[in-house]
Amino acid sequence: MHSPPRGILAARRRANRRRLAWLLTPILVFVTIGVNPSSSNALPIGVGTPVQFTLTDNQGAWFDTGATLFGTRSLGVAVTPRTKLASLPLNTDTLLNGDLGGGLLNLPLLNGDAPLIGSLGVNVNSLLNLDQLNSAVDAAGGALGFLNPTIQRAKTQINQLSQQLSTVPDSSATPLGSLPVGLDLMRTLKEVAALAPTDLSLAPKAKFAVAAPAAASAHSVTSLIWPVGAQPIDQNSAFIGNAEANLTEPGLYAWACKIHPYMLGAVVVDDPLTPGLDFGKKLNVNVKGGIVVPSSADVVQELVQKFFRITTPDNWQVYSNTQTKNWNPYYPPAPILEYDANEQPVIIPSLDAYYNSKFTEGVTLPALTQRPSVPGVGELWVDTQMEQYAGKVKSGAATKVDVQNWTVDRKVALPQINLNNPHNMWSDRDGKYIYQTEWFSDRLTVFDRTTGKLVRTIQVGPDPSHVMTRTDTDQLHVAINAGNAVVELSPGAKQIDRRILVQGPGQTPAHPHAHWMSADGHTMVTPNVNHNNSTIVDVPSGSIQEVQTEQLPIATGMMPDSSKYYVANFLGQSVSCISLDGPACHSDSGTNVGYKSINLWANYDMVTGATTGGFGGLPIQIPVSPDGNVAFVANTLTSNIAVIDTKTDKVIKYLPCDSGCHGINFGAKRGGGYYAYVSSKFANTLAVIDPDPNGDGSPADSTIVGKMVLDSAAGTAVDDVVTGYNGMGGQGVLPYPIVYNGWVQNATPEMADQLTCAQLNPINQGVCE
Amino acid sequence: MSDTTAPEPFAALRRALSDASPPVRRLMLIGVIALSILVPGAALFAPKAAGATNHTIAIKNFAFTPDVLTLAPGDTVTFVNQETDGTVHAIRGDFTSPDLPPGASFMVTVATAGSYNYYCSFHPYMTGIINAGTAPPSPSPSRSPSVSPSPSGSPGTSPSPSVTPTTPPPGSAPCDNPALGADQGDGTRLAAYNLVGTVKVFKLCMSQTDWEVSPGVVKQAYTFNGIVPGPTIKVNEGDQVRVIVQNDLPEHTAVHWHGMQLPNAQDGVPDITQPHIMPGNTYTYEWTAKSTGTHWYHSHMGGGQVGRGLYGALLVTPTLGDIAADKHYTIEIGDGSNGFTFNGKSYPATVPLTASVNQKVHVRLIGTGPEMIHPMHLHGVPFQVVAQDGNKLASPYTVDTLNVGVGQTYDIVFQPKEPGKWLLHCHIFSHSEGPNGMIGLVTIINVTP
Structure with missing residues (x-):
């Protein structure tokens, strides 16, 4: 079941060989450079050239080292500086086993079993990096090492480890304590390490550059994972410029941009005197307010797996409407040293084989032939933000879907303005325009909804993320994600009327992401990624009130009667329910409360990975249905959708979604009811959910009723030629007509004619009886 | 522009x-x-x-x-x-x-x-x-x-x-309103500067100041900008530096940039590379920071001036980055007429340093003299000596006591392992202990869990 067709494997091998040719590019410290001109002696490896990340607006290369390692441009390797080990070469290729050929990737099972390490046809010492460990031990022993019994014992034990590991399956995670020599070797290596202590003055560094033209606007570099003992980095504001991190401990380091949290970079700092690449003993993981877990914890593997699924475009899910497709993500086939909950070492001979097995990878993606039996009303716009075009440098287009025939109608890439990462959309009262945010730029762009032609673009501030209109004035509000405000513009986005500050004076900028507006246009709520809170804005006066949420609140959705709203806490792994006018959230015991946190990890053990029911992770968009019966939450970690019953504020079920599940919004279903349209960042799909097929008002029967690809196809009107990642990157979703309470009442007569009385009166359905 | x-x-x-x-x-x-x-x-x-x-x-x-x-x-x-x-x-x-x-x-x-x-x-x-x-x-x-x-x-x-x-208004001579920068948490302050074009302009006022070295003990000190030690000049490798010095002392002087590679005329030795800066006069030095690491500046006129407090740290951050640490402190050791002092204060007035268990603590030790060598000893853990006189050591070494001579600087790094109050002191007993307990060249490292 793990075996892709032979042709694919062969092609992948060829591709990997091509990649390997590149690998001499030293993202890592190949050359040792003296830090001080006056000290002529060579310094230990890991100093000198830092791992340099350039932040970019480009698909899959958001933290770009400039070199591709196993498909990702966002990974670096460095080495803990130890005295006496200065002469050891550091070769990323060797450490990650790129030198052993691409044939190690996605190895098939043999008669249903994982192959044994010794049977792979490659040198076991090279595979396990024990050759390098031997060299490091020799260097630590110095010229007279052959007289040192500790050195000799270490070398003997390394040899024994090699033999004992050759009989374990390649997909295993083997506790060293389960091998006769394992713990003895670790003790001996500790003695060897005392001969070559770490140089406290030196630490490998990671440097980060945010600058145009690679990155048109501002970002943050925020530690997501770092070993206990090392210091995390963050900034008080998104920035343009430089940042750096000292990688003082061996282990796994990962950073994300708080504004665009799928922008990820990682460095593994290897201690040369341990077997395998070190993930570290205990890791800080910046989720749920900050946790410390053993490096073997399930949550670490989940995040590392997502790192490779996100930053390696080869690992994105490519579906077809007509054919099945094989999807088999790959990882570096490198040996990894982790530690379990008892602080005992665990060796993973090949990360690739381990993850393929642990996550049951190598699956067939079905042909997407299912379509909703009932058409939708109007049209649907989805921002396919990762699409690559011939006529421009920056990524992405807006994709229009015909929801009667379920075809891709149009792509608006706007090459003439180099439209940069179109993220989220809304429309005006007359349906004349699509308001399009450019999330990696500073512009709000307006194009004609009917023709796709550019109308105007206006600079609003760094990283505009979401846009919605005000139902009373038809002005629009654009959240400035790398700033401190939501900008209010005149209808048509002709000019900026007001900057509504969403934090108090003297506070750092809140960085609001996906705000929501009340039906009457008088209340706006923002999730503030920089303050871990939400701001409730009285729109006419601009006065604000702040409510604490959990970590990295990213999106909001409000009840049609404005009684309460929901906030998805991306790193908090939770949803906050916040009442707007008297307690309207439901506690688990059924009482009405002002605030409730819904823990999406209640059924998930972060260390063991054990689950006691469905769970969601890294939640993003969270709209409430126009009738107020259900909130759907798109979970990007777990590729699923949480269904929250607004009458209980509990997750009642999960629906499947695709890689990078991201955007959801509700549109009208012909003849009554709604469809929720769902996009996924790292899959070229659109999913259609019927939230209430039997029409009883309960979302218990919500289900997926159709799926299709968002690819440009024959018959798709285009303004540029897609050259890569067709249909990929689904984020903002805008069904037109807008059927939320407050907006639907303003629908044009042409659209209103196609809506039922109940759809036109979403919370006042009595008038229809 | x-x-x-x-x-x-x-x-x-x-x-x-x-x-x-x-x-x-x-x-x-x-x-x-x-x-x-x-x-x-x-x-x-x-x-x-x-x-x-x-x-x-x-x-x-x-x-x-x-x-x-x-x-x-x-x-x-x-x-x-x-x-x-x-x-x-x-x-x-x-x-x-x-x-x-x-x-x-x-x-x-x-x-x-x-x-x-x-x-x-x-x-x-x-x-x-x-x-x-x-x-x-x-x-x-x-x-x-x-x-x-x-x-x-x-x-x-x-x-x-x-x-x-505009350059800063001509009215603001160094002694008009001596400016000080941020407190470094160790008893030193950064020097404030103005950017004029690409030049970092520092102003130093040398004057006589009543300086309390420990409770109730007030010395007639000579100070840069009113404090002992003088404010820490911290710049980056390659920076253009201008220092405008005003002499409000009753005697003539000059300022030497110890350890700097610079033009001879900027070296600050009176009578040899420049005329004396006479009382009331102002003198401007200008050089580009080339020598990286921990250095210091001091008056180069009759060791007594340094002993009374005319010295300060001069730190040049290398382009490739500073010594890696979670905490950076400077201790300037003095043994002149102000008594035995760390950063101008005698124990118990020395400023305790703070750190958490396992944090990397970097201390820059500067022997300002003017007369003595001090064996500096740390309690609790040994420390690594990673640089001397600003130059990184290719092979750092680990000791628990280090002789710091007059004019020398050392960069040491350590990781406290246990919480508590750990001493860093000169191990010549008469410099650090008196009949009633610790005095003089002693400070405490407050290590929290």
Whole structure:
């Protein structure tokens, strides 16, 4: 079941060989450079050239080292500086086993079993990096090492480890304590390490550059994972410029941009005197307010797996409407040293084989032939933000879907303005325009909804993320994600009327992401990624009130009667329910409360990975249905959708979604009811959910009723030629007509004619009886 | 580049006139004519018009305060970065500043009436407006930074800049109002500086000051900017440095930049590389920071001046980055007429250092003398000696006691393993212990879990 067709494997091998040719590019410290001109002696490896990340607006290369390692441009390797080990070469290729050929990737099972390490046809010492460990031990022993019994014992034990590991399956995670020599070797290596202590003055560094033209606007570099003992980095504001991190401990380091949290970079700092690449003993993981877990914890593997699924475009899910497709993500086939909950070492001979097995990878993606039996009303716009075009440098287009025939109608890439990462959309009262945010730029762009032609673009501030209109004035509000405000513009986005500050004076900028507006246009709520809170804005006066949420609140959705709203806490792994006018959230015991946190990890053990029911992770968009019966939450970690019953504020079920599940919004279903349209960042799909097929008002029967690809196809009107990642990157979703309470009442007569009385009166359905 | 080159005045005037709206243009013309009648021969855009006011715009918490400032043409505006978290800002738009680290300031003179928009290049949502004179408010209420030209042509109506660069007003001699920068948490303060073009300009005032070295013990010290040790001059490798020194002492002196590779004339040895700086006189040194690491500066006149406090740390951060650590401290060891002091204080007045278990603590030890060698000993854990006299050691070594001679500097790094109060002291008993307990060359490292 793990075996892709032979042709694919062969092609992948060829591709990997091509990649390997590149690998001499030293993202890592190949050359040792003296830090001080006056000290002529060579310094230990890991100093000198830092791992340099350039932040970019480009698909899959958001933290770009400039070199591709196993498909990702966002990974670096460095080495803990130890005295006496200065002469050891550091070769990323060797450490990650790129030198052993691409044939190690996605190895098939043999008669249903994982192959044994010794049977792979490659040198076991090279595979396990024990050759390098031997060299490091020799260097630590110095010229007279052959007289040192500790050195000799270490070398003997390394040899024994090699033999004992050759009989374990390649997909295993083997506790060293389960091998006769394992713990003895670790003790001996500790003695060897005392001969070559770490140089406290030196630490490998990671440097980060945010600058145009690679990155048109501002970002943050925020530690997501770092070993206990090392210091995390963050900034008080998104920035343009430089940042750096000292990688003082061996282990796994990962950073994300708080504004665009799928922008990820990682460095593994290897201690040369341990077997395998070190993930570290205990890791800080910046989720749920900050946790410390053993490096073997399930949550670490989940995040590392997502790192490779996100930053390696080869690992994105490519579906077809007509054919099945094989999807088999790959990882570096490198040996990894982790530690379990008892602080005992665990060796993973090949990360690739381990993850393929642990996550049951190598699956067939079905042909997407299912379509909703009932058409939708109007049209649907989805921002396919990762699409690559011939006529421009920056990524992405807006994709229009015909929801009667379920075809891709149009792509608006706007090459003439180099439209940069179109993220989220809304429309005006007359349906004349699509308001399009450019999330990696500073512009709000307006194009004609009917023709796709550019109308105007206006600079609003760094990283505009979401846009919605005000139902009373038809002005629009654009959240400035790398700033401190939501900008209010005149209808048509002709000019900026007001900057509504969403934090108090003297506070750092809140960085609001996906705000929501009340039906009457008088209340706006923002999730503030920089303050871990939400701001409730009285729109006419601009006065604000702040409510604490959990970590990295990213999106909001409000009840049609404005009684309460929901906030998805991306790193908090939770949803906050916040009442707007008297307690309207439901506690688990059924009482009405002002605030409730819904823990999406209640059924998930972060260390063991054990689950006691469905769970969601890294939640993003969270709209409430126009009738107020259900909130759907798109979970990007777990590729699923949480269904929250607004009458209980509990997750009642999960629906499947695709890689990078991201955007959801509700549109009208012909003849009554709604469809929720769902996009996924790292899959070229659109999913259609019927939230209430039997029409009883309960979302218990919500289900997926159709799926299709968002690819440009024959018959798709285009303004540029897609050259890569067709249909990929689904984020903002805008069904037109807008059927939320407050907006639907303003629908044009042409659209209103196609809506039922109940759809036109979403919370006042009595008038229809 | 308003900070480096003065705009040619008539070009600026032409631009200002052509960009201004007709009524403003008329007004400006009248003003210019009036001015040229009233002040024949005077420069049209004199940086300091009589009665000009200096306004301050604080840059703090990622905002300009005030963000809208109204002033009279000819007034000066000083932007001061008051961030406490290390954030660097830089002004762009109608004004252009160099990078402004915390403590740095940037001054412009707004000579011409008009409305000026500016923003921070690192944090482009930080915006501000300066309205000079009777000019109408900016026609663009958006104040959106013009980072990249918008294809639809956003209203590019901001008046052209007519800003003259200024060095700090001549009135501010080093001793007028000696400025100090941030407290370093170890009893030292950073030196404040102004950026003039790309040059970091420091001002040092040498004067006699009553200095309390421990409770009730007051010495007649000689100080740079009123403190012992003098403020720490911290710059980056490659920085151009100017230090304006004023001698308010009753005796002549000079300042030597110990360990710096610099032109001979800037070396600060009286009678050999320069004349004495006589009492009341001011002298300017200028050099480029080439020697990296931990160094110091001191008077080079009769060791007694150093013994009374005329020394300070001089730290040059290498381009490739500083020594990696979570905490950075400096201890300047003194044994002159102020007594046995760490950073100008004798125990129990020495400032305790703080750290957490397992944090990497970097201490720069500077032997300022003027007379003695001090074996510095740390309790609890040994330390690694990673650099000497600013030069990184290729092979760091680990000890628990290190002799620090006069003129020497050492960089040591350690990781406390246990919480508690751990001593760092000179191990010559008479320098650190008295009949009633610890005295003199002693400080405490407060290690928290």
